[in-house]
Amino acid sequence: MRFVDIINKKREKQPLTTEEIQFWIDGYVKNEIPDYQVSALCMAIVLNGMEPREISDLTKAMMNSGEVMDLSSIEGIKIDKHSTGGVGDKTSLALMPMVSSCGAKVAKMSGRGLGHTGGTLDKLESIQNFNIFLDDDAFAKQVNDISIAIIGQTAQLVPADKKLYALRDVTGTVQSIPLIASSIMSKKLASGADTILLDVKYGDGAFMHTPEEAIELAKTMIQIGKDCGRDTRAMITDMNQPLGHAIGNALEVKEAIDTLKGQGPKDFTELCYTAGSIILQQAKIVNDEASAREMLEKAVEDGRALNKLKEMVQAQGGCVDQIDHPERLPQAKMVVEMRAHKNGYLDQVKALALGTLAMKLGAGRATKEDPINYAVGIVLNKKVGDSIQEGDIIAYVHTDEELSTEWIKEFYETFLILPEPVSREPLIYQIL
Ligand code: URA
Secondary structure, rough: OEEEEHHHHHHOOOOOHHHHHHHHHHHOOOOOHHHHHHHHHHHHHHOOOOOOHHHHHHHHHOOOOOOOOOOOOOOOOOEEEEEOOOOOHHHHHHHHHHHHHHHOEEEEEEOOOOEEEEEEEEHOOOOOOOOOOHHHHHHHHHHHHHHHHHHHHHHOOOOOHHHHHHHOOOOOOOOOOOHHHHHHHHHHOOOOEEEEEEEEEEEEOOOOOOOOHHHHHHHHHHHHHHHHOEEEEEEEEEOOOOOOOOOOOOOHHHHHHHHOOOOHHHHHHHHHHHHHHHHHHHHHOOOOOHHHHHHHHHHHOOOOOHHHHHHHHHHHOOHHHHOOOOOHOOOOEEEEEEEOOOEEEEEEEHHHHHHHHHHHHOOOOOOOOOOOOOOOOOOOOOOOOOOOOOOOOOEEEEEEOOOOOOHHHHHHEEEEEOOOOOOOOOOOEEEE
């Protein structure tokens, strides 16, 4: 087989065979096919797409390019959840303990953040000594013992995606539903869980800009899950403004703790209960939405959900005292009150721009090697639809350094205040 023939075929809008896709992934991982040829093929896929069968073949070839987790030593149905990424998205920190406290088995592998979106691992590591490196046996034992473990993806998981994603990032080939779907699903499938809930986000702070694009991506991933025998469902959710109030690692851990105490922001709490209801049904713990919700609300009310987070932190060597006393999590040197300059109604809080501003404070990485400052970030005091009086605090900025004039200017540009009342879009657009 010659790789140039495969590129030509896709350029002419023809489907690739299973063997051609396998040849591509095998050859690329072994460094037998150069980056320039693979980037030409990726661009042909961006422009001409792939059929469902090709997407499934690509996902399977990528999944099998490295280690595939065997979770069979863990009893019961293992659940997993994936968010396509957003600003202030601390869902796993609250949702996973919630569903685990209701009996679901959480054996979760998470990633780090890059750019304007945060990663679950970075958030967990803002808890002193929290260990995200467990070997396979310790991981399985912890899930069997306490029903929950969240660890980092091993370097051996889907090496094809590591190479391909780095290449796509610099060749203008990220924006493609077949390539995004196979990238995400190959990692989820290799992580070994029986059920997958996808939170596919759309809007300013997400990969997909419209609900329609997000639905198409979700349907593509659900089909891949089905083809691989995994119960896969999806929520389509809004990421035009940050989720909840907090952006920044320790600040988001605190917000997750508040939510587990029943004192979280309304939108974030609603997302956790909706996602939790789907997961408890996937785990066959209940078979209807109403019972699932009741179960989750009860676990929050009687403290079991928060206790489950503490059990996980304890088991993974983290400082439980910081969960009991979130004020002992890393704290920034100063908290600056940002006040509104006019009266009106908040029409927009641009998620992408705010995530980027939080990154500039040190909360995220511009490159993979950058260190993270766990303490810094932004806490919103107003959300879209709220009425605002001049002088009201719209957000608190947790920072270690004086804010520059340019940072402050950019900050105010992310908030659009209109004179007339504005409607709030629902956070959850659709469930598939
Ligand atoms: N997230 C992934 O893991 N892969 C993509 O291609 C896009 C988002």
